[in-house]
Amino acid sequence: MNTLVSEPLAKKISFDESNFWVELADGRKLGVPLAYFPRLLHATQKQRREYEISGGGTGIHWNEINEDISVKGLLLGIGDRTHFESDIK
Secondary structure (H helix, E strand, O other): OOOOOOOOOEEEEEEOOOEEEEEEOOOOEEEEEHHHOHHHHHOOHHHHHOOEEEHHHOEEEEOOOOEEEEHHHHHOOOOOOOOOHHHOO
16 A cells, blocks of 8 residues: 655745634645744734745744744644743743
8 A cells, every 4th residue: 555645834824813824735724823832922913924934835934033833843733842031940
């Protein structure tokens, strides 16, 4: 049996008040709570719109807020793994 599984590739993203939406090249649309990614949650609308699809669609990058997100990680439910200084006590 031959099974072909293609890597998920981002095509476009958009935002609403509490989520960001990733449109994948295969037609799926994934909703992700902004709370999973504090940098995006606290970014301005302008900063959120200034993203770049990287790696041929395998990632999403925001230069100004220093955020990089893997599309595969989103599908696996992986949120931000960065530890902020304010979180360490």
